[in-house]
Amino acid sequence: MGRPRSFEIDDAEAALLDVFWSKGYEGSAVRDLCAATGQRQASLYAAFGDKDQMFQAALHRYLVWIEGHLTPPENGREGVRHVLETTCRLTIEDRQRRGCAIINAVADRENLSPRANVTVQQSFERLRDLLRRQVHASFPSAPPAGAEDMVNLLVGATVSIRLLGRAGASPTELRSIVAGALSAFERWAA
Amino acid sequence: MGRPRSFEIDDAEAALLDVFWSKGYEGSAVRDLCAATGQRQASLYAAFGDKDQMFQAALHRYLVWIEGHLTPPENGREGVRHVLETTCRLTIEDRQRRGCAIINAVADRENLSPRANVTVQQSFERLRDLLRRQVHASFPSAPPAGAEDMVNLLVGATVSIRLLGRAGASPTELRSIVAGALSAFERWAA
DNA sequence: ATTATTGTTGAACGGTCGTTCAAGAATGGC
């Protein structure tokens, strides 16, 4: 019972993510979040608790979104290609060039709650697990030597595309990282 | 003439960098900068102008420092190795794991002055130029096909080492990125 | 010694920060 909420939590989370994604945690004022969601401050606090929990809701939403995009339709070499090319495409297609919400949060580390920092760290582990699965699936039995180095190189390429995308790198440059990483992967796997 | 300054600008810049490097622009309060430099607010404002100029002084100091370390003693393949290994070593040796001040500034983009953003963008171009010079110097005449892709892959590896270093990646993981990138470079250059 | 100039000091400025509160409005259960 009680008065029903006049807005959808889901819509609010989307608006929260929009702001945090472009301005970061410290750079986003709760009043900015109100403007984006169309709600009053007390309503957001009633729904989420405090600014940290608003951020975590937004982060979680971002993670669901990006993992949905990055998860490959088929595993193996095409899976590796899918992760890199999708990362590149999403980065270029974002006209605001916000990069990756998780990566942006790394810089805000000192201002984030311990729990948010754990989420950030786990997200990188999940990306590496995802890529490791694709690298391993690229071979019928055990992968050749240096597989873990190749996994980490691919993680590095993915991360840097996202970072340099926010830094204003050209689509040509970002696609070149993909090309370089895929060539390196193919040469190694051959 | 006039009363002489009671502190060295150089020492103050070092302290400013220390704070900005770990907390970022938005996360560093001018009062924090005072505590680090041991000066009063009005003294810092008299010496630097405003917070943005304090940040730019710190950024400039960081750029001189990092370029001094990254510039290779000899050009060519050993130069490529030097850039990657030095980046990795500096990242691991920093116990505070502050990563790269320039990369951290990318996340703070929206809160930075246009001039600071230009400095950030130019810094990435300078890193790419440095690596391109080393890649080209690795060959007596023109480098083989895909040289620019390799350059961008190396930039990506360097950037990601620094980013993941701040994100809390293990030394093993960071060294693995170096190993992966150097193997990829050697296989391509062979 | 006086003057002009610059740095230091400590306090203060208006503005914004994250957060909370009292009052009113809207619901389900009785």
Next chain:
DNA sequence: GCCATTCTTGAACGACCGTTCAACAATAAT
């Protein structure tokens, strides 16, 4: 209709933000 409960509203809280100011101290030139 009335109660208990929940949400919304608008204003306010103290704390902190970047910045500035008037008063005082220290120097070089006259």
